[in-house]
Amino acid sequence: MSDKKRVSRSMRWLRRFCKTAVNWVSKLFDQIVYNKRASLAVSVMAAVAICISVNFEDLSAMFVNGSQTTLNVSGIPVEVRIDEEQYKVEGLPNTADLTVTGTPADIQVFRSQQSNVTVTANLTSFGPGRNEVPLTVSGVPDSLSVTVNPESCSINIIQKQTRTFDIKPELLLGSGQKASDFQTPVLDQTKVRITASPNELNAIRTVKALVDASGQSGDFTLSAVIAAYNANGDKITVTMQPQTVTATVKAAQKEENPNG
Template structure:
């Protein structure tokens, strides 16, 4: 049996084959070395070219502006990158405006001044935390004055109600507060009616009746010296009959400004107010001011309202006997129909008539003189005695102008010439103006004397 020769036996080379193989390897190595050297030389030539070109550009005076511009651009981009980062940070911040400030102190003993009632708060934190900060009413700012006594102190504001993960910055950060000790003083109440525009003008308010007019006010000595009066503000809106209410009490300074830092004890006052509706019906009388042109006079006047009911305090009603409607006589050249506004006398709150339709008829005017018309004294409220300096001044003459029909109706008994004594004082040689009233309508009456001189005896 024959033996098998091994399958992977290396072939044997003779000496010639070995020499040829070594030469071929040497040639390939030399070729690779030359190629590698050529690549390296080319790379270094490119680097030297770039370096030389950069030096020529950078250090050439002609290119200095370009180089400066390029550097500025790089710096600008760098700064903008920093700002962009800062902006990204501010997206997690927020400002709360007008946050209420509360004080922690002994309100009964001390008065505090010098702090802001509202401040602004800046909050910084993660986006998820800041997004939850919304309603200002959920937060407050506190000034803790515990342990402080009278004097001036610098106290920091403290934010209340925020998460511990949120940083807060308060503007302003501190308050320079002044602490003063309170004192007590007793004053008498005055009053004001409020909401008078909501009270029906037909009604009149009586004098308020308080359970007590004395109230105590408590504040620092400096504040108390500025209190001019304390008023009860009585709300009268919609009242039609006697009512009782509790009125808010407010302290004011001399300029009528509220003083908020005063404690008023009690804070409200019980008061009773009477409500009435006094009224009176009086005639409406047209008064013609000036002269009717073309020698004409008023013959008659027809009105759709001959009387008016007026509402006012009784003292005002007692002084009113009529409501006059003034008409410029110079505008009347012929028979006229007109509408006139009714102006209420001073103190009258309401009248049942606001306009009057009139039909005015004219006629030819005539004049007539009357002598020995007596001069009287009226409204002698002080009970003085009067005597004219000139004895002839007990009488005057008057001239009456009107239509023939109206002048015929006139007699001296229809006229009252008088001096108003309400403002007269005791003394000699006083001058009094003469006034004329007549019960005959539509006449122009003039006195020959405008005034007289008289003596007043008490």
């Protein structure tokens, strides 16, 4: 058989194969397009393929790179260790944030025990003045790594001082009452010792014993709370000794009618 005949026969076979393949693909396409079940199956397979391709990096990070995951925890209260009767601390944040890293299983266990976590600023070894102090974390399992933000903070430790102030009674009246209904309250103590920072002590303008007369109509005695105020009338939070005094109040004497 000559070479020309072999080539001619091969070409005829190739044309028949291509025609058959095209017809088969065409019929398969028609079955998929016009068959609901087949269309649904193809759609599902396409969706799965897309999801796998989109999340391939995330899946590989979880199953190939040690299955590490990260949990951010914000707003953990900062506990301070210091003699608060002797010192005042300025510049310490109220809360701190944590970044916890570990396996998904360990992170899940940590979630259930998260209330045991504490962030502490231990100032017992620091003296008065400016200090850079670290924040430490406890209550996190050893299987997890944790970082705290901020890791440290610049604070000012101030030595408190104590001064003695005079106490003035202030009568608190209720609805329908008048100051003229009562005599000036008499206190069993007229002095109070206040311990605070020098700036707080200098800001105190008056110290009052708050005598609540609401609901009273005659003589009465009660325990009056002591409060310190600045020049704007704002209450200042300080340590007081004593915190209350006993106040005795007499009703105002009614004037006698000489014509009665």
